[in-house]
Amino acid sequence: MSNNEENNRFTIQSFKSVECFDVSADVLVCGFGGAGGSAALEAALAGAEVVLFERASGSGGSTGMSSCEMYLGGSGGTALQKELGYEDSTENMISYLEMALEERGDPEKIRTYVEGAADHYDWAVSLGVTYKPAVMLERDVVPLTDESLLFTGNERTEIFKRKADPVPRGHVPSHEGDFGGRIFMDALTDAVEKAGVDIHYDSRVIRLLVKADGRVAGVVAREDNKEVFYEARRGVVLASGGFIMNKEMTAKYIPEIHSWATPYGNPFDMGDGIRLGMAAGGSVINMDQAFLSFPLYPPAKLTNGIMVNLQGDRFVNEDAYLARLGHYSSLQDEQRTYLLVDQDDYDHPMYIERLDVVAVGDTIEEIERESGLFPDGALQETVAFYNKFAETSQDPKFHKSPEWIKPLKAKPFALLDLSFENQTAVIMPGTTGPLTFSLGGLDTLPSGEVISVSGSVIPGLYAAGRVTAGLPRTSKGYASGMSVGDATFFGRLAGKSAAANAGQV
Numbered sequence: 001m002s003n004n005e006e007n008n009r010f011t012i013q014s015f016k017s018v019e020c021f022d023v024s025a026d027v028l029v030c031g032f033g034g035a036g037g038s039a040a041l042e043a044a045l046a047g048a049e050v051v052l053f054e055r056a057s058g059s060g061g062s063t064g065m066s067s068c069e070m071y072l073g074g075s076g077g078t079a080l081q082k083e084l085g086y087e088d089s090t091e092n093m094i095s096y097l098e099m100a101l102e103e104r105g106d107p108e109k110i111r112t113y114v115e116g117a118a119d120h121y122d123w124a125v126s127l128g129v130t131y132k133p134a135v136m137l138e139r140d141v142v143p144l145t146d147e148s149l150l151f152t153g154n155e156r157t158e159i160f161k162r163k164a165d166p167v168p169r170g171h172v173p174s175h176e177g178d179f180g181g182r183i184f185m186d187a188l189t190d191a192v193e194k195a196g197v198d199i200h201y202d203s204r205v206i207r208l209l210v211k212a213d214g215r216v217a218g219v220v221a222r223e224d225n226k227e228v229f230y231e232a233r234r235g236v237v238l239a240s241g242g243f244i245m246n247k248e249m250t251a252k253y254i255p256e257i258h259s260w261a262t263p264y265g266n267p268f269d270m271g272d273g274i275r276l277g278m279a280a281g282g283s284v285i286n287m288d289q290a291f292l293s294f295p296l297y298p299p300a301k302l303t304n305g306i307m308v309n310l311q312g313d314r315f316v317n318e319d320a321y322l323a324r325l326g327h328y329s330s331l332q333d334e335q336r337t338y339l340l341v342d343q344d345d346y347d348h349p350m351y352i353e354r355l356d357v358v359a360v361g362d363t364i365e366e367i368e369r370e371s372g373l374f375p376d377g378a379l380q381e382t383v384a385f386y387n388k389f390a391e392t393s394q395d396p397k398f399h400k401s402p403e404w405i406k407p408l409k410a411k412p413f414a415l416l417d418l419s420f421e422n423q424t425a426v427i428m429p430g431t432t433g434p435l436t437f438s439l440g441g442l443d444t445l446p447s448g449e450v451i452s453v454s455g456s457v458i459p460g461l462y463a464a465g466r467v468t469a470g471l472p473r474t475s476k477g478y479a480s481g482m483s484v485g486d487a488t489f490f491g492r493l494a495g496k497s498a499a500a501n502a503g504q505v
């Protein structure tokens with residue numbers, strides 16, 4: 001099929017043109033990952049007759065591949081936070097998220113999410129997902145041991161601490177190894193089945209059926225090589241994930257990232273739901289933003305070093321979360337950046353195996369000469385300035401936390417290459433650049449209702465998860481757990497809203 005034919009599929013068809021529906025149900029949900037499963041479950045529990053379509057042969061999507069970290073807190077703390085002695089007020093968590101998401105954050109979504117996040121943890125537990133009351137305090141992305149609580153963002157960095165008390169909010173199902181997503185999706189799938197949802201695997205939603213007044217009132221799905229027509233008596237929920245696997249869309253919306261990052265997601269992250277929503281008049285926002293990972297995280301010990309660009313200048317506090325490091329690195333010339341460490345810290349096998357050593361020398365001048373990268377004297381100036389303040393554990397330029405500040409003195413020094421073209425993700429050998437997934441999509445209200453290009457609500461159409469611009473909006477402010485937390489939390493709200501929509505019939 002040509003690209004044009006492929007793209008023409010994701011469109012609308014007049015409801016009236018359908019002579020006979022194969023199936024009629026209250027709520028139709030497109031995609032059985034975290035958002036879709038949560039939506040279908042809540043709609044069914046609210047008494048709706050629900051059909052759930054999944055293009056793959058089983059549930060999961062990117063949620064199933066994920067660690068299933070959920071970013072939760074507020075309301076005094078989740079049960080897990082409280083059990084571990086952490087207090088987390090709603091206003092504290094909101095302050096953190098507002099600072100993290102800056103002007104791109106959606107204040108209504110932030111507040112709705114934070115006010116319900118502690119209950120959302122209880123909901124995950126009620127599905128049968130187990131969390132161990134143990135906290136991991138190292139700087140890491142996910143525990144490979146079985147602790148269930150950790151810091152997954154920039155909470156402990158100096159500039160964030162000025163606005164919000166640091167509290168660990170990454171909640172991950174307890175298991176040795178990285179299997180959280182599958183554990184969660186198995187529990188959710190079980191609940192969805194028990195709630196009586198009619199699940200159609202190997203079923204790809206390709207068109208929305210729209211009434212003359214603009215109401216979305218059904219879908220066309222491709223099953224067994226046939227087009228099957230479904231009527232939605234109350235509403236349609238789009239939950240088909242993001243667009244990171246669709247090369248045309250990444251080239252159009254995130255062209256730079258498309259050129260140097262590796263897509264991270266399930267193969268069906270093709271933007272189907274975004275295209276369907278747009279065809280029905282839905283507005284898309286934040287389409288130029290994506291999550292970017294970065295391999296300098298862990299090992300934390302190398303945070304004692306400094307990151308520099310081709311000008312020999314530092315450009316970020318090195319203790320920032322990996323997504324923020326990815327963001328600031330992406331802004332440097334040619335995305336070329338380097339890590340300078342001294343002898344005391346350069347002993348981590350993961351780094352020695354994975355990163356090119358550009359230069360080794362007893363002085364910074366030697367490093368400059370051997371690397372041939374920087375303007376004469378620039379790196380020496382940077383290190384001299386850094387060391388001067390490091391003596392008293394200060395970083396007046398980027399405010400790295402004192403715990404990671406020490407003067408670079410122990411020779412020899414090593415300069416390691418962190419440039420995107422030389423990066424390989426440990427979890428995806430053979431890839432280059434940071435791993436990425438999209439953060440833009442349909443504009444929705446917290447209820448899941450999709451907003452049209454003219455600013456009104458599209459009747460009968462709901463969306464949640466990466467098909468929308470949800471809670472996470474930038475790599476700069478990303479904290480792990482924002483995506484699965486957002487997809488499942490707002491998925492539940494979208495399912496409830498669709499089930500409550502009596503105006504369709």
Ligand SMILES: Cc1cc2nc3c(=O)[nH]c(=O)nc-3n(C[C@H](O)[C@H](O)[C@H](O)COP(=O)(O)OP(=O)(O)OC[C@H]3O[C@@H](n4cnc5c(N)ncnc54)[C@H](O)[C@@H]3O)c2cc1C
Nearest residue numbers: 031033034035055061062063066069205465466481483484
């Ligand atoms: C390896 C990995 C680890 C991650 N770890 C975390 C983490 O720990 N915490 C976190 O917050 N985020 C994490 N993320 C990101 C997060 O997993 C996703 O952003 C989030 O799970 C998306 O949820 P979703 O429900 O919107 O989409 P998905 O879970 O991807 O579900 C969408 C579903 O829709 C289906 N679909 C697509 N098109 C159609 C169609 N036309 N018709 C029918 N079905 C369709 C897909 O097959 C898929 O099953 C991770 C991502 C990856 C790839």
